Amino acid sequence: MAYIHRSLERKFIKMSSAFKVVMVTGARQVGKSTMLKHLAQDTGRVYVSMDDTDVRELAERDPKLFFQMYKPPILIDEVQKAPVLFEQIKIICDGNDKRGQFWLTGSQSKKLLKQAGDSLAGRICVLKMYSLSAKELEERPDDILEDFAFSSLQERSRNYPDNNILDVYTRIWEGGMPDMISMDAELRREYWNSYIDTYLMRDAVDDNGIQDAEGFRKILRACAAFSGELINYNDLGNAAGVSGVTAKEWVKVLQTMGIIFLLEPYFNNEVKRMVKTPKLYFCDTGLCAFLSSWTSRDTLMNGAASGHYLENYVISELLRNVSYGEKKVNINFYRDTNQKEIDLIVEMDGVLHPFEIKRAASPDRRIIRSFSLLQKSRKDIGAGGIICMAEKPFPIDSINSLIPVNLI
Numbered sequence: 004m005a006y007i008h009r010s011l012e013r014k015f016i017k018m019s020s021a022f023k024v025v026m027v028t029g030a031r032q033v034g035k036s037t038m039l040k041h042l043a044q045d046t047g048r049v050y051v052s053m054d055d056t057d058v059r060e061l062a063e064r065d066p067k068l069f070f071q072m073y074k075p076p077i078l079i080d081e082v083q084k085a086p087v088l089f090e091q092i093k094i095i096c097d098g099n100d101k102r103g104q105f106w107l108t109g110s111q112s113k114k115l116l117k118q119a120g121d122s123l124a125g126r127i128c129v130l131k132m133y134s135l136s137a138k139e140l141e142e143r144p145d146d147i148l149e150d151f152a153f154s155s156l157q158e159r160s161r162n163y164p165d166n167n168i169l170d171v172y173t174r175i176w177e178g179g180m181p182d183m184i185s186m187d188a189e190l191r192r193e194y195w196n197s198y199i200d201t202y203l204m205r206d207a208v209d210d211n212g213i214q215d216a217e218g219f220r221k222i223l224r225a226c227a228a229f230s231g232e233l234i235n236y237n238d239l240g241n242a243a244g245v246s247g248v249t250a251k252e253w254v255k256v257l258q259t260m261g262i263i264f265l266l267e268p269y270f271n272n273e274v275k276r277m278v279k280t281p282k283l284y285f286c287d288t289g290l291c292a293f294l295s296s297w298t299s300r301d302t303l304m305n306g307a308a309s310g311h312y313l314e315n316y317v318i319s320e321l322l323r324n325v326s327y328g329e330k331k332v333n334i335n336f337y338r339d340t341n342q343k344e345i346d347l348i349v350e351m352d353g354v355l356h357p358f359e360i361k362r363a364a365s366p367d368r369r370i371i372r373s374f375s376l377l378q379k380s381r382k383d384i385g386a387g388g389i390i391c392m393a394e395k396p397f398p399i400d401s402i403n404s405l406i407p408v409n410l411i
Contacts, residue, residue: 133179
């Protein structure tokens with residue numbers, strides 16, 4: 004299979020020129036090793052994997068000898084399996100001023116980030132990688148629009164095909180795991196079964212000390228059922244037969260593993276009566292769909308939860324744009340104690356851009372009235388609109404537009 008260029012490449016190369024150590028973390032199988040091996044081609048950089056038992060035993064027994072045999076610049080894969088190396092990496096970093104000496108990959112875990120942070124503070128940059136985005140699959144840059152103005156949307160749409168609900172829900176149902184490209188439904192099902200058993204459950208037990216593996220599996224499925232909703236740990240616990248306290252702990256584990264993320268509500272001292280509960284989303288919608296037993300794109304697209312999946316998809320795509328981009332961008336949602344809500348707020352350069360997310364091709368324009376709730380924030384309100392199934396961008400008023408999902 005041909006290599007698919009990743010949007011994180013730009014940022015990774017830039018950070019490698021500034022930091023002595025750069026580590027890419029993320030969920031299992033999202034393509035961390037593949038990207039770094041591709042970038043290391045023809046550079047003379049040594050590659051070594053901690054999956055190799057003999058190599059790992061050497062690293063654990065004699066880290067100094069390990070780095071005599073495998074001299075920097077080096078790419079160390081699955082470094083979380085030999086955390087003893089961090090102290091020796093620190094010694095080597097402090098012995099010279101070369102940048103980009105150590106490229107590391109590690110499956111995301113709280114323990115790994117703590118060990119790396121404690122040993123390599125000031126020397127390491129940690130970057131997070133997600134499964135493939137729609138833009139990566141289409142070989143487009145994972146950029147975020149500068150201002151969401153209608154003119155900007157029009158300009159972008161010239162380089163994109165018309166928005167199409169079948170294409171969007173194909174992406175949602177399939178997800179973005181690189182190994183799954185071109186798999187049929189049967190292979191896809193077996194891949195996800197293996198992924199959950201081989202990686203997620205093993206990591207939960209081995210790396211996070213979870214002893215009730217069956218209860219954890221139920222929490223994983225419950226999270227899929229509640230995706231796109233305000234998180235309620237008691238409801239999650241009830242669905243899995245565990246306490247709300249245990250559910251909260253396990254949700255943190257799933258966050259750390261890069262499986263789910265919590266979207267925080269927008270907070271501003273000027274705006275009162277706002278909820279403080281985050282919303283739960285999956286980083287990969289394909290895994291979420293599998294866990295909820297949607298057996299095809301069409302059953303998902305026509306099912307009662309199709310709107311939730313579209314919202315999850317839009318926000319997870321934006322999460323990638325924000326993570327890989329150059330600018331500092333915040334994404335949140337708004338809900339107050341009167342149940343008034345705005346699905347998404349993108350904050351850039353101190354300007355709030357509000358959005359609703361709807362499955363319709365021609366949604367009711369009146370829903371943007373909720374955007375006026377942000378006027379109390381004392382921040383500038385920029386262009387926004389309704390992210391929907393419209394084929395092309397279309398103005399709603401002087402600053403808001405109908406925005407095709409594929410332009411996000």
